[in-house]
Amino acid sequence: MKYVIGVDLGGTNLKIGGVSPHGELLFRTDMPSGVKEGRDAVLKKILNAIEETRHSIKGKKLAGIGLGIPGIIAPETGTVIQSPNLTGWVNFNIKDVLADKLPWPLYVENDANAFALGEGWAGAAIGINNFCCLTLGTGVGSGIVLNGRLWRGVDGFAGEIGHIVVEPDGASCGCGSWGCLERYVSANGLVRMAEEGKDDRLAAPLLKSCGGVHGVSAKAIADFARHGDPFCIGLFKRLARYLGIGLADIVNLLNIEMIVIGGGLSNVSDLFLASAKEEMLKRSFKVPGRRVKVVAAKLGENGGILGAAFIAVKAGAY
Ligand SMILES: [Zn+2]
Known part of the structure; x- marks a missing residue:
């Protein structure tokens, strides 16, 4: 059985969860995103939370990771073109930077787009x-x-x-x-x-x-x-x-x-x-x-996680 991880990076909070193929939340964790601490600190938090999620979900195979990021995104390259809430992220290719550390298919989308797809999927x-x-x-x-x-x-x-x-x-x-x-x-x-x-x-x-x-x-x-x-x-x-x-x-x-x-x-x-x-x-x-x-x-607190997860599902991660 497979699952995907959805990452919902907001200006205030970072929420991460493991999600089944049917849109069921298997595990979730959240923390302040701490965007003022800088880009590297935020990336480290994302990697740690993904690690925590993988350790908490036993016996299932991770099929892909969806990242919802506040800003203008080029989904085909995984680049953050511009983000008013994330200083220092202009023209930042987050997919390339994380690819070394995350050997799973990685999909990047604007967080509100991801949220909309999540509400259409399960909300x-x-x-x-x-x-x-x-x-x-x-x-x-x-x-x-x-x-x-x-x-x-x-x-x-x-x-x-x-x-x-x-x-x-x-x-x-x-x-x-x-x-x-x-x-x-x-x-x-x-x-x-x-x-x-x-x-x-x-x-x-x-x-x-x-x-x-x-x-x-x-x-x-x-x-x-x-x-x-x-x-x-x-x-x-x-x-x-x-x-x-x-x-x-x-x-x-x-x-x-x-x-x-x-x-x-x-x-x-x-x-x-x-x-x-x-x-x-x-x-x-x-x-x-x-x-x-x-x-x-309808998805409330978890809408961003489910939406980001759906990006991975829709892209064929399963
Ligand atoms: Zn304006």
Whole structure:
């Protein structure tokens, strides 16, 4: 019996798991990705976690490894062309560098693309041929599946929905533009909006609890919003409105069957998804707006692992 390993490298967390041919998770481990410690430190963590996974899964043969990496990827060569969240990874051929140490077939894909394929394989979008996944995490990732296949774009840059402009004169973004969706509809976006509003008298309870503006986290904002804090509820309202604008753009452009919302923030989707849908319906064309299902991802924490594993499965690792 064979299995594959899926590696989900995020800006914050590194998650690795062994996965059966049917999409069943056999073992998983996670740790902070520690991207600030530099590229070599991250690669070492990946190798150690793969080793740990191999030792934990007895009596089965490893058939291949899929790597999901946040950034623009050239899957055919395994090169990270550009990554806003991984400094020092520009034009870095991770496949070549790891090939010596990992003598199994190795497949590299953009993490959000991998996540989308995973949701199509074993999650919310089983049997759906035209859908798109947004991952609301540290930033916003997305993967677009059209006619059952990933739409990468001619240069691999397609699906950067996180960089749709929702506020023309808004916050500047690492991509070189201003007011991108990612600056509002992500964990970093929430924290940034809280910083922006720090002088608001309503912000005082949050700031006090977090030990000042630099201690504020998306989790604290969500906890406060859940307990009725008006400042944090206001931040989620802003997030929902911007997300709705982005969703309407996707619907009008693609007329797809489903939009799957994943990533860390999807754990608190009850705080924003319903009002984001309302905003979307106000702005999108009626027929595609009513047709599209906007749903939370099903694979949750393990979506990235399963998606990366599926890259290896799909490429014929079994
Ligand atoms: Zn941007």
